[in-house]
Amino acid sequence: MKTLLFTFILFTMGISARGTEKRIITSDGIDLYVKVKGEGTPVLYLHGGPGSGSFWFEKFFGEFMEQNFTVIYLDQRGVGRSTGDKDDDYSMERMALDFEEVRIALGFDSWLTIGHSFGGILQAGYASLYPNAHKGMIMVNGTLSLVDSFCNSWGPKAAEFTGKNSQFPCDTPENIKANLGAHINNLREQDLFWKMAFREASNEKIVDATINEVPGWNWNFGSLALDQESYWKDYRGFTREIKVPVLFFYGDQDWMVGPEHYKGINFPNMMLWASPGGHFPFIENKEELEASILAYKTNYVL
Template sequence: MKHPGRTPPFRGPDGEPMPDSIAEIRYLRLGGIDQWVMMRGEHITNPPLVFLHGGPGFTETSLFRHFNAPLEKIFTVVCWDQRGAGKSFDPTIPRSSMNVEQFISDLDELVEAVRTRTGQDRVALFGHSWGSALGVLYSARFPEKVSAYVGSGQIGDWQEGEKLSYSFALAEAQRQGNRKAERALQAIGPPPHDSRSLMTERTWLQRLEGHLGIRSMWEMGRVLLGGPEASVFDLPAIVRGFRFSLDAMWREVSCLNLIARAPVLKMPVFFFLGRNDHWVPPETSMAYFESLAAPSKKLVWFEESGHEPFVDEPEKFNAAMAELVRPVTV
């Protein structure tokens, strides 16, 4: 049974819903299957911002809603649980449909729906981790529909990033004298990894870092399942969707090299990078940034952040979106 959740309206001083605001949740038919979409903004004339979560298959909608709600004052924020993820998970989804081309097509149908709903010609895209690869590939193919591109945990040469992530984890295990971690990492060997070995590497990396970004795992779980848009009933779909998506897509996505696939973007580009990101090492993001041709590009470092600057330093992230990104989307 699907639990779409609910999202509260924006209310004025009189307690009545604000005119021209938008606060809605619905399932859209994208690529032949129902996919969960939430749109929120204080005024529908604000530029649309589509959030592309990571994974593949790891919905971050609740995190973005919790930490980045101030953006709803200046954007119409669109959160989408991608095919196979979160509230869009369905065990009948064909595994064969879980490929990059299908996701680009799904995103294009979503963008068309957002353009129609808001009456705007273009959308801004914010892509995180896997979502940053999807966002770049979409922006390169449909530049006329994208006003600005923002990437965090930005993929460049994905294989190179995995090599650096594994090397860091192994070196950190040795530095800390953690023999159990060292043996586990040596057992899977260096990349390329399958999805199971990847999870081994990421699990040990997280433990060796001693945190999940700046936030504790407990707090992350509370946020993911808190708020009116989410429910504890979502947990099975979140877990199953992540495993299904990662297993189905890892072989393809982990071979992506955006330096070769998307050397040019025709809109303003922003990279918001966590200085302490060991999941997508910023050296690989920087290599892509330096090679990328774009009308303008801006790099912002988040010194206290790991893989999720929008969670680890939300005030700085929201301010950068307001001061740097919104002006170029109007």
């Protein structure tokens, strides 16, 4: 367990019906945007993307979460309303330390985390470095291995949808990133990208539009995350060591992560919840997701 020796600065921006907005300055000088809202057990939202931010989650699923938990909405360093540029440290170790500095600044002894998509990688890395910070974990359509998700679901499905680039080399992260970019271009050219994550094309537009509601969106982490070696680690084997209760919610049509990704995951204390849907249940399958979280809360959360 690491010892934390740091100085942080916390500024409260305002308290209103929107919740308490704060700026937390990390030990290396990054200005993090944080909002705290709701009542009950604290839960930190770890967004995916990488680089998608916390705004859309608050907008589309915040009301339910805030009725059941104290929710900490965080824009990770280099994302959204937080600072960070290409010269900053975006390693897993630094991200996990950010989360710890936020937790301590807010005065929580421990908390839950809820992660979506790439947020699953961040949850696992955080839990491996700071296990005592966790009461439990809620994983919503989360990946624990980028290689498995890209090579066994993302790439093959994109090739099927577009009829192009059926070869998807998985020998190195560099080749995976190159072919991922090619697939994205093919999907965009044919206006098919929505099929990777949504059941309806209109819902992709709804999610994408939220970015325009936040002026000056910071994209630095999103553009650099896959260059970090630490995010290519396969955390599926590590799941055996995570003793806290875990809700693992997945979609049987989630081609971004993979509908069979769960088969390599072995949390000892896991509630596995299969959902008929894609990558964004916050919009397309809210009732099912709400039911799973309430069941998890009833059975596991004090």
